[in-house]
Amino acid sequence: MARKQQASNTVVGLDIGTSKIAAIIGKIRPDGEIEVVGMGSHPSRGLKKGVVVNIDSTVESIQRAIDEAERMSGYTAQNVYVGIAGSHVKSFNSNGMVAIRNQDVQADDIARVMDAAQTIAIPGDQRVLHILSQEYIIDNQGGIREPIGMSGVRLEAKVHMVTGSVSAAQNIIKCVERCGLGVADIILEQLASSEAVLSEDEKELGVCLVDIGGGTTDIAVFHNGAIRHTAVISVAGDQVTNDIAVALRTPTQAAEEIKRKYACALQQLINKDEEIEVPSVGDRPARCLSRRTLVEVIEPRFEELFQLIQSELRSSGFEDVLAAGIVLTGGSSLIEGAVELAEEVFHMPVRLGYPQGVVGLKDEVNSPAYATTVGLLMYAKEHMGEIVFDEPEKPAKPGRKANLPSAGSVLERMKNWFKSSF
Numbered sequence: 001m002a003r004k005q006q007a008s009n010t011v012v013g014l015d016i017g018t019s020k021i022a023a024i025i026g027k028i029r030p031d032g033e034i035e036v037v038g039m040g041s042h043p044s045r046g047l048k049k050g051v052v053v054n055i056d057s058t059v060e061s062i063q064r065a066i067d068e069a070e071r072m073s074g075y076t077a078q079n080v081y082v083g084i085a086g087s088h089v090k091s092f093n094s095n096g097m098v099a100i101r102n103q104d105v106q107a108d109d110i111a112r113v114m115d116a117a118q119t120i121a122i123p124g125d126q127r128v129l130h131i132l133s134q135e136y137i138i139d140n141q142g143g144i145r146e147p148i149g150m151s152g153v154r155l156e157a158k159v160h161m162v163t164g165s166v167s168a169a170q171n172i173i174k175c176v177e178r179c180g181l182g183v184a185d186i187i188l189e190q191l192a193s194s195e196a197v198l199s200e201d202e203k204e205l206g207v208c209l210v211d212i213g214g215g216t217t218d219i220a221v222f223h224n225g226a227i228r229h230t231a232v233i234s235v236a237g238d239q240v241t242n243d244i245a246v247a248l249r250t251p252t253q254a255a256e257e258i259k260r261k262y263a264c265a266l267q268q269l270i271n272k273d274e275e276i277e278v279p280s281v282g283d284r285p286a287r288c289l290s291r292r293t294l295v296e297v298i299e300p301r302f303e304e305l306f307q308l309i310q311s312e313l314r315s316s317g318f319e320d321v322l323a324a325g326i327v328l329t330g331g332s333s334l335i336e337g338a339v340e341l342a343e344e345v346f347h348m349p350v351r352l353g354y355p356q357g358v359v360g361l362k363d364e365v366n367s368p369a370y371a372t373t374v375g376l377l378m379y380a381k382e383h384m385g386e387i388v389f390d391e392p393e394k395p396a397k398p399g400r401k402a403n404l405p406s407a408g409s410v411l412e413r414m415k416n417w418f419k420s421s422f
Helices: 055-073 107-117 166-178 189-197 200-205 237-248 252-262 291-316 338-346 368-383 407-413
Strands: 010-016 020-028 034-043 079-084 090-099 126-138 141-144 154-165 182-188 207-212 217-223 226-233 275-278 287-290 326-329 350-352 358-360
Touching (some): 010 055, 010 166, 010 189, 010 368, 020 368, 034 368, 055 166, 079 166, 079 189, 079 368, 107 126, 107 154, 126 226, 154 166, 154 182, 154 226, 166 182, 182 189, 182 368, 189 207, 189 217, 189 326, 189 368, 200 207, 217 291, 226 291, 237 252, 237 291, 252 275, 275 291, 291 338, 326 368, 338 350
Parallel strands (some): 010 079, 079 182, 207 326
Antiparallel strands (some): 020 034, 126 141, 207 217, 275 287
């Protein structure tokens, strides 16, 4: 079947994770709904803790995920919205202030105050990834979210700034472009996930999103409808897999399978007489072990992770404003007992976050493991330009289009990232 070129109302999300790479193709319908028309997923072989460590392996995994999504959808992907994570991502709050030029706040005043908010020193190897507004203040009147048209003399903005490593982002762009794709934008993964799994009520009341992936656990705190704090913790699903492999003396691949099938984060939830088969290393025969032995390995690691998150929330000062509790998402959040253990540690409501707000193949993506990828589509819809519907469908030519965005244009769209590096 001939594939159609990516139309202006089609968006592609690409989650380049430590354990898997997922691609989802969605069509934005005239009613504003995102229709998932294709998806692909492939084990990730070239990343460690969210950072590319092997370009060739990463390119191969991206290509396979994209090919699968293209075959399912009938479209040829051209430009993708990519998630970024890793311990190199830093964040902090800042503020700026300017004089309002013509008494009423205009778009130019917003641009100037946002520029003023980012005039602070950041390390030379970091560049601004996101500047997220929290609130505006006009002549000491705070709590304003949409200031355009309001009268005043002085405009202030409180913002949350996210920075990332130049080299880490460059390597992601390089891998994507080697697959013949253009990078439309790079988005912080927990910000993307929040688009898919959090409600506006939760963001207003106060909620902490915890995205437990393979290499890192990403945190985002919302309160009064705005993002207040983000952080990355370098403990996640891969550490659990390694613990199982070492403790049960089994190959890493077998440990991952055991984790998926039998893992539990709370001992009281399992039958103490239940046994599991554990492959041995080398030519040794498989063994039968109590499932409780497995849980005794997993529970301390998850408890440690939740305690690290709790410490991060306390040090940030936002632990006491989370009226809506904790939302767990990401593939590793699916482990049995994770929600119950989290409630014991945090002493607040905890739920699993499933992607919402899409139609079409929604059952195929209805898992916390796809929260980031679905969120990338939703982020793209909110930030892309004019959409043209009902375009004539043209058959795809052999290969991909040659006029992909250049590295320079991509970086310019991302606030002139890395200009000095090229």
